[in-house]
Amino acid sequence: MTQTASQPSFPNGALSRIRAQGAQLSPGLRRVADHVLTSADTVLHQTITELASSAGVSEATITRLCRRLNFAGFHAFKLALAADVMTRDPAPPTGEGFQAQAARLIHFTSQTLENTVQLLDPEVVNRVATQMARAPRVDLTGQGNSGLLAQYFANRLMRLGITAIVSTDPHVASVSISTVPRGGVVIGLSSSGSTIDTVQHLQLAQKHGHYTVAITHQARSPITRHASDVLFTAAQENPLSDSVLDTLISQALALELLYAALLPKRPEAHAMLRVTAESVVEKKY
Known part of the structure; x- marks a missing residue:
């Protein structure tokens, strides 16, 4: 029985997609991927030009990696990366009552402000x-x-x-x-x-x-x-x-x-x- 080729399944996160496809990336794309995996927090603050300089590649290579990971472009990639970084942060406060609810809102809104910047x-x-x-x-x-x-x-x-x-x-x-x-x-x-x-x-x-x-x-x-x-x-x-x-x-x-x-x-x-x-x-x- 012949199996039909299926479309690749992409995880939701930027880091997960990099890890899933890491072995299949070309040396240039792999250089960028490794840099992102080890310096995700820094990459969030970088423009595409700065990331290209840090990884020692061209801006076109950054764009190719984003497309290879099924992102529309660099900004879409950074949005997903921001969500990944947020989930690595300490867990939000738990509990019931006014103070606990206020603490949770402060936690998430602070992350939103930082990620927007x-x-x-x-x-x-x-x-x-x-x-x-x-x-x-x-x-x-x-x-x-x-x-x-x-x-x-x-x-x-x-x-x-x-x-x-x-x-x-x-x-x-x-x-x-x-x-x-x-x-x-x-x-x-x-x-x-x-x-x-x-x-x-x-x-x-x-x-x-x-x-x-x-x-x-x-x-x-x-x-x-x-x-x-x-x-x-x-x-x-x-x-x-x-x-x-x-x-x-x-x-x-x-x-x-x-x-x-x-x-x-x-x-x-x-x-x-x-x-x-x-x-x-x-x-x-």
Whole structure:
């Protein structure tokens, strides 16, 4: 009886995939794999250029290894590696009651924040900030919890004197995006990267020739196909953690780091912050 060849089965983790295929890798790929196995924590902080230098290979070799391990690219590989590193950390606090629940949330959210910093590429953050600093308008789009973060960031941008528009109504958002002036920026927030309305909004903005930004924790997702640049977050879908909180804090951190990169690119920022702060002084007792 003839057996048909089956597709290879890939474990979930980056480290597991490396170990499973280690003996079948070419010398160049093996050099990178060995470096990742022995220095996973360091690799999380590295760009593809830095990893290539550390392993003594080309960037193309890094990309080939990621594809060989069935990852869409380097960012997808790092997302899986971040999850591996997280599971190696000390187990979360156990127990019942308020204090135990609070300790568990602190444990998981701290890991999410650290992993998000590791996944964000400083060069991409700076590039997005540069585009935003000179944009005549910034539109933000997101649904559900991502919509809340979009509204939050729009308020932050307005305090800097940046015209920022956000609508959680998908129809209104589409109309707004179709009127973005030349040189505008459209930012889409979707943790899954598969929210239909948000993906369509970035697609529409891309069709009009605008600079588009996706903020997501899924490297292989529809939204990334319509983004000029992508900011990756590290929200973990862990049954012991509050995934909603993970999503919110990871997106909020990415936005705050983007805001910090934007400030020095807007010379009038501090003056505008003072003016906008004074505008609401009489609203407080």
